Structures are given as C-alpha cells and as structure tokens.
Amino acid sequence: xKPASPSSWTDSLWSWCKSHRDFRLIPRIETYPxxxxxxxxxxxxxxxxxxxxxxxxxxxxHGLPRWCLIMGTFxxxxxxxxxRRLILSIGISLLLFRQLFRHGDIFRGGIVLxxxxxxxxxxxxxxxxxxxARRWPQSIFGRRPIIFWLSGVTMFIVCIALMKPTGRAGFFxxxxxxxxxxxxxxxxxxxxDRNAKPVADFTLEFAALNPIWGSTNTPYPKGASYLRRIEAxxxxxxxxxxxxxLKLLAWAILLWLVQTExxxxxxxxxxxxxxxxxxxxxxxGTPPALHLRWASHILIFYxxxxxxxxxxxxxxxxxxxxxxxxxxxxxxxxxxxTLIEFFNRIYYYFKExxxxxxxxxxxxxxxxxxxxxxxxxxxxxxxxFGNSFYHVIRDWYYFRDMGLVKxxxxxxxxxxxxxxLAAALSISQLRRRRTRPSGFLRGQFVPSxxxxxxxxxxxVFVDESRTYSLAQTFKYFLSxxxxxx
Amino acid sequence: MNAKDxxxxxxxxxxTENGDDRPLADDESLLSSGRLQSIDAVEIITFLEKKFGxxxxxxxxxxxxxxxxxxxxxxxxxxxxxxx
Numbered sequence: 001x002k003p004a005s006p007s008s009w010t011d012s013l014w015s016w017c018k019s020h021r022d023f024r025l026i027p028r029i030e031t032y033p034x035x036x037x038x039x040x041x042x043x044x045x046x047x048x049x050x051x052x053x054x055x056x057x058x059x060x061x062h063g064l065p066r067w068c069l070i071m072g073t074f075x076x077x078x079x080x081x082x083x084r085r086l087i088l089s090i091g092i093s094l095l096l097f098r099q100l101f102r103h104g105d106i107f108r109g110g111i112v113l114x115x116x117x118x119x120x121x122x123x124x125x126x127x128x129x130x131x132x133a134r135r136w137p138q139s140i141f142g143r144r145p146i147i148f149w150l151s152g153v154t155m156f157i158v159c160i161a162l163m164k165p166t167g168r169a170g171f172f173x174x175x176x177x178x179x180x181x182x183x184x185x186x187x188x189x190x191x192x193d194r195n196a197k198p199v200a201d202f203t204l205e206f207a208a209l210n211p212i213w214g215s216t217n218t219p220y221p222k223g224a225s226y227l228r229r230i231e232a233x234x235x236x237x238x239x240x241x242x243x244x245x246l247k248l249l250a251w252a253i254l255l256w257l258v259q260t261e262x263x264x265x266x267x268x269x270x271x272x273x274x275x276x277x278x279x280x281x282x283x284x285g286t287p288p289a290l291h292l293r294w295a296s297h298i299l300i301f302y303x304x305x306x307x308x309x310x311x312x313x314x315x316x317x318x319x320x321x322x323x324x325x326x327x328x329x330x331x332x333x334x335x336x337x338t339l340i341e342f343f344n345r346i347y348y349y350f351k352e353x354x355x356x357x358x359x360x361x362x363x364x365x366x367x368x369x370x371x372x373x374x375x376x377x378x379x380x381x382x383x384x385f386g387n388s389f390y391h392v393i394r395d396w397y398y399f400r401d402m403g404l405v406k407x408x409x410x411x412x413x414x415x416x417x418x419x420x421l422a423a424a425l426s427i428s429q430l431r432r433r434r435t436r437p438s439g440f441l442r443g444q445f446v447p448s449x450x451x452x453x454x455x456x457x458x459x460v461f462v463d464e465s466r467t468y469s470l471a472q473t474f475k476y477f478l479s480x481x482x483x484x485x
Numbered sequence: 486m487n488a489k490d491x492x493x494x495x496x497x498x499x500x501t502e503n504g505d506d507r508p509l510a511d512d513e514s515l516l517s518s519g520r521l522q523s524i525d526a527v528e529i530i531t532f533l534e535k536k537f538g539x540x541x542x543x544x545x546x547x548x549x550x551x552x553x554x555x556x557x558x559x560x561x562x563x564x565x566x567x568x569x
Contacts (some may be wrong), residue, residue: 226517229549378527407525
C-alpha cells in the first residue's frame with residue numbers, strides 16, 4: 001500500500017478540524033433558547049448581573065467605588081432598558097465627578113478641580129462643535145468639521161510645545177493638552193456622525209464621548225451613530241447581547257490567566273528578555289544569545305495579540321452588557337491568511353478609526369480613474385500618515401519632555417514601520433481577490449505563517465521607548481541574521 | 486435586471502468570495518454585523534461609481550448608507566448619476 005503523502009494527511013486533519021469547528025471551549029449560550037428565555041426573567045437578569053459583576057471584579061482593577069458605579073449603571077440599564085441612554089449619561093457624569101476625589105490628593109495648592117474642569121471643558125467644546133456642524137452644514141466648518149478639529153488640536157499642541165510653558169501655567173496648559181488628546185477621536189467620531197438621521201436627544205452622543213465601558217484613546221466601539229445601530233431594541237436582543245457579553249468576559253479572564261502564566265514561564269522561568277531589554281543589552285555591547293533575541297521577537301508578536309485580546313474583550317464585554325451588540329476588537333487574528341485580514345482582526349476599532357478618518361476621505365477624493373493607485377494612496381493616507389499622526393499626538397508628553405522637533409524625530413522608527421506596513425497592506429489589498437490555494441498546508445498554514453513572519457520582522461522597528469535611531473535599529477535588525485555592520 | 490438586483494448580486498459575490506455562503510436578506514446588516522469589512526465597502530463604492538456613476542466626494546458618505554442592500558439601493562436612488 002502506498003504511504004499517505006504529507007498533504008493528504010494534513011488535509012485529512014484539516015477536514016477533521018473543520019468538521020469539529022462547532023466545538024467551543026466556552027459554549028455558545030446565546031444560542032440556547034432556554035438560557036435566552038431565562039435571561040429575560042427578573043431572576044435571570046439578577047443571575048446574569050451577579051455572574052458579570054463577579055467576573056468584572058476579577059478581571060479589572062477599578063476599586064470598589066468605581067465597580068459599584070459601573071455595576072449599578074448596568075443593573076439599571078438591564079431592568080430599565082428603555083431609559084438606557086439616560087442612565088448611561090448619568091453613570092458617566094457620576095464617574096467624571098468621582099475624579100474630584102480620585103485625583104484630589106495628587107494636586108497640591110488646592111487645584112483639585114483641574115481634571116474635572118478640563119474634561120468637562122473638552123466635552124463642552126466637543127458637544128458645541130457637533131451642534132454647530134449639524135446646525136450650519138454648509139458653512140466652512142460644517143463642510144469639513146473633522147479637518148478643522150484635528151488640525152485645531154494639532155495647532156494647539158504645537159503652540160504649547162513651542163511656548164514651553166513652565167510652573168503653574170505649564171501645569172494647566174499641559175493638562176489641557178492631555179484632556180484634549182484624550183477626547184480627540186471621540187469628538188472626531190461625534191463630528192463624523194453629524195449627517196446621521198435626526199435624533200430626539202443627544203444623550204447617546206454624550207455617553208459615547210466618555211463610554212462607561214472604558215476605552216483607550218481609540219473609541220470602542222466608534223461613535224453614537226454606530227451605537228444606535230447596534231443597540232438592543234427588544235428584550236430578546238438584550239438577553240442575547242448580554243449573554244455574549246458575559247461569554248466575552250469569560251474569554252478575557254481565561255486569556256488573562258494564559259497571559260500571566262505565559263509571562264511567568266517564558267520571561268520568568270526561561271529568562272527570555274523582552275525586545276526592549278534585548279535591544280538595550282545589544283546597545284550596551286552585551287547582547288543576549290541570538291536564539292534568545294529571536295525568541296524575544298517571536299514571543300512579543302503573540303504577547304501583543306494576548307494583550308489586545310484581554311483588554312479589548314473586557315471593554316467590549318461591558319459594552320455588550322450595557323446593551324450594545326458590538327463586534328469584538330480582536331477576532332481570531334492567527335487564522336488570518338493575508339496581511340490585510342490580520343490588520344482587520346488584531347485591532348478592529350483602531351483600523352476602523354484609520355479607515356473612517358484617513359482611508360475613505362483619501363479614497364473618495366483622489367485618483368478615481370486609477371483603481372490600483374487609488375487604493376495605494378488611500379492605504380498610505382491611513383496606515384502611514386494616519387497611524388503616525390495618531391501615535392505622535394497620543395504621545396504628546398514627548399514634546400513636553402524633549403521639545404517639538406526632537407519629540408517628532410524620536411518617532412523615526414515608527415515612521416519607518418508605518419511606511420513598510422502601508423506598502424505591505426497595499427500589496428495585500430491588490431492581491432486580495434486572487435484565488436487562494438486549497439488544502440490546509442497551502443491554503444491556511446503557510447499563508448498564516450507568512451503573515452506572522454512579516455509582523456514579527458517588521459515589529460523589530462517598533463521602539464516604544466524611542467531610545468534608538470532608525471540606523472541603530474536597522475543595525476540591530478541585521479544582527480538578528482548575524483550580519484554585523 | 487434592475488439596480489437592486491445588480492446590487493444584491495454584487496454583494497452576494499463579495500460574501501461568497503469571503504467564504505460566507507449564508508443567505509442574504511435585503512434589509513440585513515452587512516457592515517455592522519461584520520459580514521463585510523471596510524475594505525469590502527471600498528469594493529461596493531467602486532462598483533457603485535462604475536455602474537451608476539455615484540459620486541461620493543460630492544454627496545458625502547455615511548457607512549450606514551452601505552449597511553444593507555436596501556440602504557445601498559436607496560443611496561443610489563437618492564444620489565443618482567453625476568450632473569452635467
């Protein structure tokens with residue numbers, strides 16, 4: 001009998017995996033009619049709240065008052081879903097006012113009102129701009145409000161970085177910068193929603209500026225218009241959405257445990273350095289062994305996926321529990337077979353931000369008759385310019401510490417990484433519609449490994465410490481291949 | 486074949502290319518549900534520009550307008566081909 005070829009046994013394995021694709025470590029409870037029906041009863045709601053509250057306590061380090069405020073808000077939105085938007089707005093206001101007590105001890109000289117005043121001022125500015133853009137859509141501002149807003153924020157930061165204020169004035173001005181940067185993309189989304197259908201009230205706009213479920217500088221999950229679309233309208237939808245939220249929170253906790261053990265094993269027990277440590281040792285002339293450096297860069301790829309999954313899942317879990325059926329931020333990134341698919345799956349809401357504010361505007365306006373050039377141009381607008389802009393502004397404190405020019409120049413590795421990523425994603429999009437090979441090896445495994453290899457290699461240039469120049473990082477990159485230049 | 490049929494056929498083709506063989510209702514959400522991605526929206530935009538002469542740079546763009554076959558059809562009807 002002829003022995004089975006490698007492709008035939010891998011294909012058999014692939015077929016077996018596909019036939020068992022319905023297996024779930026955490027069962028799909030939202031598809032069980034009995035569970036959904038129970039989740040709609042008063043007792044079911046209490047059970048769900050209890051389970052979610054316990055998980056939320058375990059998964060986050062918020063402290064008891066914050067936990068009580070958030071879970072109290074969720075309890076009200078669960079039992080009074082018709083008043084969800086108002087309840088969320090009140091919950092957020094209470095969280096904002098909590099800052100009075102939270103930050104009070106770190107500000108000397110009786111300026112405890114600063115964080116609250118700054119945040120409220122920025123929210124007021126955002127709501128006013130939104131109202132103006134809706135009220136006067138044909139004005140210069142109304143036609144291009146996002147460009148006005150983003151360039152206004154940039155000018156504000158540049159002016160303060162050039163003024164280099166010190167003392168109490170410096171404290172206030174830089175605090176204003178931090179507040180503006182914190183709300184920058186939330187307000188941009190509000191302005192992007194200016195053309196959405198007329199609404200009875202703007203409570204959701206207010207709630208979306210400061211989501212109670214948390215976020216990073218990137219709004220999860222986008223703005224109020226999107227929230228309206230994904231909001232649970234009926235009791236059964238709410239039950240399903242909350243069950244999905246509970247399931248996602250369970251995932252976040254599971255992955256957090258994996259992350260903890262991962263770090264303990266690889267970095268503690270095996271002593272593999274982080275990429276930052278490996279590069280610092282290399283720069284000092286005492287580089288770790290080559291296999292350790294490679295291990296460090298391979299590990300960070302998976303660690304970033306874990307990190308994004310853990311915090312992204314906990315935020316989206318809370319968003320779902322509040323009654324909004326948002327998509328996950330990270331969804332099976334390792335199954336991606338193209339670079340663009342990975343980019344879409346690893347950090348969905350950041351990708352959406354780049355698409356909304358950079359890709360689409362460039363795509364609609366330029367090179368309409370030349371499809372390929374149009375895609376490449378729009379991709380560079382988003383992934384090179386947009387991504388660089390986002391990170392340069394987000395890390396405003398480098399302007400404060402290093403000055404404007406040095407602060408921007410310290411990002412040279414990021415600019416290089418973004419340029420490489422933009423070029424690769426352009427090619428990936430242009431090749432997207434090609435027929436993919438079938439079978440596990442050629443259709444799934446090899447392309448997935450290719451995606452991982454690209455990101456592992458390109459991420460060597462992601463220097464979060466901003467310590468090294470591009471030339472130094474390039475030398476380090478070559479040293480990974482035993483090329484010493 | 487009317488405009489809506491052509492739109493439905495194109496969207497169905499996009500879904501099939503993404504490995505999604507589930508049936509499609511005209512009012513079913515495409516982007517909010519995650520069945521189509523932003524890059525697929527780009528494909529739809531290119532299709533609408535070519536097929537119906539829709540000019541988004543003039544009309545403005547809200548992704549909600551591409552979120553279902555019904556919504557796309559309504560968009561095409563409301564914008565229409567470019568003037569002049």
